[in-house]
Amino acid sequence: MSTEKPSSPYLNLYLGDLKEPWEAYCAARKLKPGAAIRTAIEQQLKAAAKADPKKPASSVQPVQAEQRRRYEITLTDSEKAAIAARLDGKRTMRDWIASAIRGALTNEPQFGAAEQATLAESNYQLQAVGRNLNQIARRLNERKSADFPAKRVADIEKIIKAHTKAAADAMRAAVERWPLV
Template identity: 35%
Template structure:
């Protein structure tokens, strides 16, 4: 039997399966797991083709994206109180705190509160100042010549490590504010 043509209404990556007598048990299982049937199928296929379900670190942040999809969640009064307190402690609104929590789980990257961002910014400023001081020391050592030349190279290597560290922290801070689109969507 040859392959049937793909109907125009069907997406190219979509699969249609006749579950026959398994349809109702499948829906019941998905409901018990609090999963949409399509999400459960994707998880099962991911497990079959790549071993364990891909971990959060397998998701990659690609580009900034404006959020456009809204979801409503229902919390108990005690959950709401705890979330509000934690969001306030991090200097975030409840919505931003929940989004940061989701992003941290999806991407495996740090999500910072306002106080943490300010502390990181201060840390970077101090690290850059240390780097400038090291540069001045390297110039002085270089002028001495001889053993001072090796000392100057060591200091410049240390300064390069500081610049690299500052760049990594800056990237984390920038990424913290970005909207994410995940690899594989």
């Protein structure tokens, strides 16, 4: 039996201390408070529909390596110092800047060496847990055990595999500079 409430076209809104000034505002303009809120929501939705937000680029695995082009930028001394302070000792300033640009263009994380190592270790551990769960599920299925549903273990294994793949894809996107589309 589902515990979700059926969808309602009504919105319950707690205004707290704002209720009295809101009612006074609406009364001065001969508006019903609910109708004024509905009008404000309609205006926001209309404005959001008109605004054409740029869709982030996404990285795709290339058929062939994309040629890199040199591009020069100038930085202030403070910008250069701020970047240098963020370097992890394994990336160059050029790599850091390219990662920052890719991160801004794709809204995908760009990992440094320390983060890559942490994610790799996380995936290794999750894969070991997944193998153990698979062995447990196999044993439970052999015994037809009713006290612990094997389907639950299979569901957990699917979640772990999905996490492992997502983390691996994120790591790959940070390492391999694939073309943006």
